[in-house]
Amino acid sequence: MTFSIEEIQRSSIKDYGAFYLFQSIAQSIGLLRALERALPNYWQEVFNLACYLISSGDPFLYCEDWINSTECLPVGSMSSQRISELLAAISPDSREAFYQEWCQCRSEQEYLALDITSVSSYSNLIEDVEWGYNRDKEALPQINLCMLMGEKSGLPIYQTAYSGSLKDVSTLKTTLSKMNALSKGKPTLIVMDKGFFSTKNVNAMLNDAAKLRFVISVPFTSGFAKKQVESERKDIDSLQNTMVLGEDSVRGVTKLRAWNKDHKIYTHVYYNAMKAMKLRENLYAHVALLKERAEAHPAAHLQEEEYSKYLLIRNSEKSPLGYTVSIKEEAIRQELETGGWMILITNDVTNAKEALRIYREKDVVEKGFLRLKNSLDLGRLRVHKDGIMQNKLFIGFISLILAAHIHKVMLEKNLYKKMTMKKLLITLSKLRIQVVNGTRILFPLTKNQSTIYKAFNVKEPV
Incomplete structure (x- = not known):
């Protein structure tokens, strides 16, 4: 097929490779189906916005430029005004319908409930924005996010926001009740960082009638944590106590310790000499x-x-x-004194290596939230109404699903030895499509682009 010079001059060239990967992943894991069923009127716009967040990391303000330069789902213009209307239009029922659909797509046998992070806001009109403990040490009010993760897939399943001033067990139990209904009673292990730790919280979880299962990191402001270090300092650094996780090696020991007069608790003590x-x-x-x-x-x-x-x-x-x-x-x-040491306590996980593996899974999601806060323009909720705030976080959640899957595959296929996630997306974005007189012409794939698609088990675009 040949084209005239005028036809070629009038043609458009758009980025395609990265979006094609996003769309292929979303199709294979059931994400597109869940979005289409739950948000029939908005699913294409939501998916495009989620892909935009991963691709660019810029504010929604600039999405229209990305839409114009990318071969993506046909939604027309995505001006700032239209995005604002979209953020106001998605109802709470639609979000919950998506979570229901998405959970049914997954075949998880067990879940991790992660109390993870705070997101700061300048607004005083969002109900859940309150002053509280800010993990980023910022003098701003905030909300907290709790996320349900698939233990095997590493994919986000559900998220909910709650008041930034509340970080006790009563708040967590309310959140877990929602998650329990969504997961239809499948086992859930709560994984928490040291910001949630207090003697009161641990006692409440141990005494809970529902027998909450948990793993929590203990800060060295706690006398209990310092005592564990001193009890193991002389003997922990041995080959017998060495465990290898990925490319990292640490020393680890487990003891069943008395927590109070009524309970004992598995105490995992770790030392990283390097x-x-x-x-x-x-x-x-x-x-x-x-x-x-x-x-x-x-x-x-x-x-x-x-x-x-x-x-x-x-x-x-x-x-x-x-x-x-x-x-x-x-x-x-x-x-x-405590450099290189870490203490985890749990009422469920008896093996030190398994406890550390589970806790490190939380770290992966933490980094995902950092992408939301730093690269995905969610570090400050530049919105002033509760519904819009929830919908911005919802679109960020869709982005995180895609990013988590990409991260998992990159780990499994050792792609991180060759490139970062950002480099992978840049490499793919260079695959372009030219439209001449209504005919789509795909640029030739490079060797690196072909290798990436193969790693993700994605058929090369034609």
Whole structure:
């Protein structure tokens, strides 16, 4: 087939490769079917927006440019005004219908319930935005998100937002009741980071009539955690206690410890020698540089917090500069005391390696949320109504499903040794389609593009 010069000049060239991967994944895992059944009037727009978030990481404001330059689902214009109307139009019933459909697509036998992160907001009109503990140390009100994950697939199944000022078991139990109904009573293991830890919370979970199953990290502000480290410090660093997870090796031991007079709890103690050494070397180098600078200009650093944390700067008539500088050895010792150590407690998982594997799965989802907050423009909820906030998070959730699947395949096929996820998407986006007089012409695939599609078991586009 041949075309005239005028036809070629009037033709359009659009990116296609990355969107083709997203669409193929969504089709294979049942995501498109769930969206179409739950949101028959909006599913194409929602899916395009989710793909846009992964592809660009820019605010919704710029989505129209991406739509115009990408071969995606035919939705017409996606102006800022239209996106605002979409965010206002999706009902809570439609979101819940999607979660129901999506859960039915998955064949999970067990779930992980992850209490993960906070998302900050400038709005005072969103009901659940309250001042509370902010994991990012930001002086902003926030909401918290809890997510249900498939234990085997690693895919997000359900998410719900709740008040940023609440982080106790009563709130968690309300969230779990919703998840339990959705998963039809399949076993759920709650996995929580140290921000949720308190003696009160652990006692409440141990005493709960529903016999909640949990794994939680214990911070070193807790005397219980420090006591476990001291009890294992002399003996943990041995070949017998070594376990290998991926390319990482750690020492780990498990003891059944008394928690209170009524309960015992599995206590998993871990020591990462490489992490401890790296922490020590970095701290030593940091303090050495601080000391050099303080000795050169002691008066300039006298009131600086970072210097006073590690150094003692004193007046001295004998010193040429009028000051002496010494290292606070006890402060260094205390900071390194728990370096490389981690404590997990659980009423369910008896094996240290399995407990650590489960907890690390949570880390994968944490990174997914970081993508939502940092790259996917959800770090600040730039919306001022509760429904719009929920729908923006909902679209982010669809993005996270796709990103989680891509991450899982990249791990399984060792693609991370060759490229990052961003590099993978950039490589695919260079596969383009030219439309000349209504005829679609696909550019030739490169070797790298073909390798990526093969890794994902996706048929090459034609």
